[in-house]
Amino acid sequence: MLCFVTTDAAIEPSFLRDALTRCVDRTFNMVSVDGDTSPSDSIFVLANGMAGNRPFDHSNGTVFEEALGYVCEHMARAVAADGEGATKLLEVTISGAASPGDARTAARTVAGSMLVKSAVHGADPNWGRVVCAAGRSGAHVDPERISMTLCGVPVMAHGMPVPFNESALRSLLADSTVHIVVDLGLGSAHATAWGCDLTHDYVTINASYTT
């Protein structure tokens, strides 16, 4: 990935660098297509100052950073949705984690799990795979405290399965965006990761492409 962001705003370089780091940390760094990385993955921001505003810095740059974050999230989602062979965007939100690091780790692991990605491809409400992925992620997890929704439909509450209309949920899971929300019930930290479904086309593309 080579990403270039340009703006005509006047900005202090040190603030721009810090704001970009924060934005990338919760957007591009939370994207997984297949878990593999490229040596060239990079993002650049260029600001030429032609807007002539009072330069943004740590004291007045909030609105600029929000806008930069909006752009980064939009593109990060696009990277995931456009993953090789993908037919769906997978959005995984972990809340109630014991720490921000736990929330990030669990969200990334669920979004990158091959079994979860396959289930999403098949519009299969397989919440057990989500629990397993969160459990092996390294984040602190207590199965009896987990609650979960798939596409807004509760499937698990405080570690117990919640009955749901399977055919209705399968229809929702056939949508082009699938949102999995897991409340770990342990704290107040949260994070979102983006991925995509695993398809036959992913295998076809990557089994026959030589670099």
Place this chain on the structure above:
Amino acid sequence: MLCFVTTDAAIEPSFLRDALTRCVDRTFNMVSVDGDTSPSDSIFVLANGMAGNRPFDHSNGTVFEEALGYVCEHMARAVAADGEGATKLLEVTISGAASPGDARTAARTVAGSMLVKSAVHGADPNWGRVVCAAGRSGAHVDPERISMTLCGVPVMAHGMPVPFNESALRSLLADSTVHIVVDLGLGSAHATAWGCDLTHDYVTINASYTT
């Protein structure tokens, strides 16, 4: 996975436990089909002592431990080779690592890389993906020191590509066992991990199976 090993040997329980831990660490704990885990993955060893030998312990159990390791490796390889939809066993050996932990991490990451698994499925001599996976594994890696063979054929030496006969190597990569050997050139630690190729059948099986 539920694995049961039985023996009629007489063995000190503490030695049996330690020997099993060491054997599992380099065999079952180095297997990846898709990176996901099952809550029931477990191995049991039962010894009834009916052989009537002088009980094996830490002083005289070497031969027993070797035999136990042989059994564990045989079954670990079988688990990988029999992965969902797999057509090939992938064996990844990392040598020359700076530490045993680095060797294990790099071997597991290469064996579990979706891009490497797809390339193996396509019999594609895509050594760049192996380098990328080792590089992102967290192990200490210096690209200029890496040497690599695919199915015994040198493809990289001290960070430089080595010319090879592509059609001949593709034929070797079409075999049912593919061996990738990477020398990181940094130390003397080594480890082997086992995985399998990523196929259309993996997607088919896991997109349509509800637990």
